[in-house]
Amino acid sequence: MTGKLSRTCAIVGAAETDTIGKLPGMSRLAIHAQAAKNALADAGLSLQDVDGLFCAPAGPNELSEYLNIVPRYVDGTSVGGCSYMIFVRHAVAAIAAGYCDVALIVHGESGRSGIDMPGLDGPASPNGQFEQPFGTRGAPTTYSLPVLRHFHEYGTTKRQMSHVPAATREWAVLNPRAMMHDKGPITPEDVEASPLVCYPFNLLDCCLVADGGGALVITSAERARDMRQKPIHVLGTGEATAHRQVSMMRDFTTSDSTVLSGKAAFAEAGLDHADIDHLMLYDAFSFTPMLFLEDLGFVAKGEAGAFVSETRTGPDGKLVYKTGPGGDLPMNTNGGGLSYCHSGRYGMYALIEAVTQLRGDAGARQVEGIETSLVHGPGRQFAAAGTVILANA
Amino acid sequence: MDGAYEGKLPRPTPETLPFWQGAKAGKLMLPWCEDCGQPHFYPRAICPHCLSDRLDWRQASGRGKLHTYVINHRAAKGFTAPYVIAVVELAEGPRMLSNVVTEGEPTPDMLTIDMDLEVTFDPVTDDITLPRFRPAP
Incomplete structure (x- = not known):
């Protein structure tokens, strides 16, 4: 059984800004605009074809103005890094409803250079009153909070967690566009020897800080048949939001929104975990995709540590990580937020990498024989969630 | 003391003011719901368990x-x-x-x-x- 919107739409355009990393000459909106232009070129469409605009952190008002368009459907859902997975879901629904035909989903952030990046929660907000006064300072101090509870309840260890950045770096070494491409491989020991940022996170447990943008073009499966790119079908999607602040997690070892979002996506796609060839699980930090492996049901609760730290020796004598190149479950194959790029809301890059892999355009890091990919991300600290299951046939 | 402290400071809102007034007086105050009987945190104007607005501040x-x-x-x-x-x-x-x-x-x-x-x-x-x-x- 599949959901009634499964396979009704396809991604027909996907592109990032010309470069990612440091873009000191581009504002937040300029980054959005270049990403939109590149994705439309990839799709072989023009701005005039776009009648649905989905964007964050730029709002639909400011981006429609900047691009000089008048879309008849707009969505400015802004719940953090998974906003783009949620936009895919909303675009599918809007296209099915006839509210738009060509959906443009845009992301752009001057996350490193900070050119026109708006502030978040003010001092009167719940976060400004009940988290910030206690010395929280950015994501490393909040995404880290659930970790020791998970260690305590399930015996997960820091050494197990240290395998995630090491496996992810293996992919970045194969991706010339990855910010850490030239830095070479790292070991779990290297992760633990890097400077402490916020215990239990060392520097190499933390995502990069970058400028960058990306965009997707989605249309009906019918229209997608005649377009420039091989259509990447949307099989199933999910979304949820459970809270805003990490301190309000109901259970610090589970992301409630992830559980709900993942179940919806699998049900709509009519697939089981064994049907998924490739995973993009938003890695804001080493621990983040571990929690998602559990909450999406790829492993049982408490077993992510053992799963990600399982290694074997490959035919050439090289260590093969479970989620690394040659591993059983290829994950975060662009190099992830940890080693590819992270501008603040990484979800768009995860979606674009899934499309790239499913098109067979991933070069040295191409996963052979791939037919399906699951993309999942959080918004803020395990608060919101969005899931997208894609297929190339 | 004012002017010297450089950390971020909360700006209380109507529903949180009793909490911050309590803290200033050396008391940890929590809102308790008079309908469902449960306390909650952070302080809201309605009980997040039952949506009642009959809240009573009590010292924890x-x-x-x-x-x-x-x-x-x-x-x-x-x-x-x-x-x-x-x-x-x-x-x-x-x-x-x-x-x-x-x-x-x-x-x-x-x-x-x-x-x-x-x-x-x-x-x-x-x-x-x-x-x-x-x-x-």
Whole structure:
């Protein structure tokens, strides 16, 4: 059984800004605009074809103005890094409803250079009153909070967690566009020897800080048949939001929104975990995709540590990580937020990498024989969630 | 004291003001629902369990357990690294984010998940007192 919107739409355009990393000459909106232009070129469409605009952190008002368009459907859902997975879901629904035909989903952030990046929660907000006064300072101090509870309840260890950045770096070494491409491989020991940022996170447990943008073009499966790119079908999607602040997690070892979002996506796609060839699980930090492996049901609760730290020796004598190149479950194959790029809301890059892999355009890091990919991300600290299951046939 | 403190300060709203007034008076206050009988945190204008607006502010015991924590090594303004950011499970049930104040630099050895804590009040400005926690004797 599949959901009634499964396979009704396809991604027909996907592109990032010309470069990612440091873009000191581009504002937040300029980054959005270049990403939109590149994705439309990839799709072989023009701005005039776009009648649905989905964007964050730029709002639909400011981006429609900047691009000089008048879309008849707009969505400015802004719940953090998974906003783009949620936009895919909303675009599918809007296209099915006839509210738009060509959906443009845009992301752009001057996350490193900070050119026109708006502030978040003010001092009167719940976060400004009940988290910030206690010395929280950015994501490393909040995404880290659930970790020791998970260690305590399930015996997960820091050494197990240290395998995630090491496996992810293996992919970045194969991706010339990855910010850490030239830095070479790292070991779990290297992760633990890097400077402490916020215990239990060392520097190499933390995502990069970058400028960058990306965009997707989605249309009906019918229209997608005649377009420039091989259509990447949307099989199933999910979304949820459970809270805003990490301190309000109901259970610090589970992301409630992830559980709900993942179940919806699998049900709509009519697939089981064994049907998924490739995973993009938003890695804001080493621990983040571990929690998602559990909450999406790829492993049982408490077993992510053992799963990600399982290694074997490959035919050439090289260590093969479970989620690394040659591993059983290829994950975060662009190099992830940890080693590819992270501008603040990484979800768009995860979606674009899934499309790239499913098109067979991933070069040295191409996963052979791939037919399906699951993309999942959080918004803020395990608060919101969005899931997208894609297929190339 | 005013002017010297560089950390971020809360700006109380109508539904949170009794909490901050309580802290200033050395009391940890929680809103309790008069309909469903449950306390909640952070303070809202309606009970997040049953949507009742019949709320009664009562003093909490100030005791709790260390639910989870981190030791931050890159200090926020007004803080000196390393320091502990923790989620405290209050004896009354709700959890709140705060700090655990230790004697000397905090290390993981000093901090055990579920260890007993008690509130301590830190008047950081004339207006704002932050409720922090310390290991209970």
